[in-house]
Amino acid sequence: MRKLGRTPYKQQIADDLREQIADGSLSPGDQLPTEAELEKRYGVARGTVRQGIEILINEGLVVSARPKGHFVRERKPMVFRPQAEFRPRPYTPEMDAFMTESSADGREARQTIEVSIVEAPAEVAKRLQLDAGQLVAVRRRVRFLDGEPFNINDSYFPLDLVQDSEIMRPQNITQGANEVLADLGYRQVRALDELYVRMPTPEEVKRLDLSPGTPVGYHVCTGFTEEGKAVRVAVTVLPGDRHVVSYERRRETDPAS
Amino acid sequence: MRKLGRTPYKQQIADDLREQIADGSLSPGDQLPTEAELEKRYGVARGTVRQGIEILINEGLVVSARPKGHFVRERKPMVFRPQAEFRPRPYTPEMDAFMTESSADGREARQTIEVSIVEAPAEVAKRLQLDAGQLVAVRRRVRFLDGEPFNINDSYFPLDLVQDSEIMRPQNITQGANEVLADLGYRQVRALDELYVRMPTPEEVKRLDLSPGTPVGYHVCTGFTEEGKAVRVAVTVLPGDRHVVSYERRRETDPAS
DNA sequence: ACGGCAGGATTGTCTAGTCAATGCGGTCAA
């Protein structure tokens, strides 16, 4: 029992369980066999079993609910549509066909808002074309659905633009921050979206109550006025298990047709 | 040394090292202290040290190069621009300001192509408005940059549309598969992009040679003709450590202005 | 009927060790 050159036990355990999850013998929400059970079944030490399960946890397939056991993870993403701010119209009809499951219907929505003035983080300063250390206003929001944190949205504005405006008040802005900016003379007509895929920082894990093995989409949106001035940078952190990012595109500048 | 209620040692070790990575005392490419070294430094068993490092590996911050040691991971993402197929024009000028680092300049590009006819996977069938099990043509590509696998792109087409066309040949299509489809009378004018963020499957890990702790963006693009017929589903797997997804948007249907 | 408490099942943390696998550098022979 001490020679290698085979696939490690932990890997085999992970593979077997993953297979069972894939083929449906274990459905989302089901409990996995207990560690003791697997220990017996495979004839290995508990530490090895745990390492096998650890693999699945880090793949986001399993969550542990101590001390009840390990469970197959459930995943129900919600649509995140960056375009909505410029084009609030509904999806193309074809969309419904495969997106009906992702809706916020009947769920209780809520958000916390916190406004402050900070030195622009390098990433933000770069996009707002400011020097490092210049001050910006930031509206930090955490959005909840049914009491669970759903995503983080931090919007940064050059301080001189929004000083004393409604944006500085830590309340819900009914007509939207973009409209307020427009009223101030900074209507955004273009935006650049960047989406990074990575593992969350510990801080994000805490703020969003993420379980291990949950990657996040890190969405940075920079809004520009007609004159090409960057007036807003919105950073959104989207837990991968709770979101689908969606865009619609149309062909432009047809060369033929 | 046997009472808990404190933060676990493994967590502390991970936190300390993460901190050092964040503040620059450990730069990308640097070697971490060896396990033996950390064992001594923290006065814990080697297993505990390993668990601490494991955390960072799963966060994508550290890679191990056995038996040389553990190293701080390097990350250089490349821009992925789904819009390019409909709008090959360059970025907005502002883009350069913070995207210059992400370019393929001077790197050797290559791809493998493999064409086959398969039963449509459920996910694809749904989007192509086919019944489960109907046949589709699929072009599977793995794209390499400097010999390293960079992303996977599988494009599915309803079999009856592309039968005997150039799309069925496992070669590079110089004018692009979309042009071939257009020549066949199925010009795409709209597309729907969906982007899921998740951990890779073991198969994806193998195909893309991903190191642990690398999440992927799972990009599904459905292309529609003028009549609203779905004629193409492209599934792209984007390793998070090697890509930024980018979109440009413009305000439409101005209500005011 | 109800509240609290004890015990049990289960996962979480950790120790102290063994042996395997691997890449690198240095030694030594051709």
Added chain:
DNA sequence: TTGACCGCATTGACTAGACAATCCTGCCGT
């Protein structure tokens, strides 16, 4: 000089155990 080989440092896999933490369940007393 070159190539083969050996040893070493390091990480990888695993064992067998101990004790901690946590939630649930069922019992008991009021």
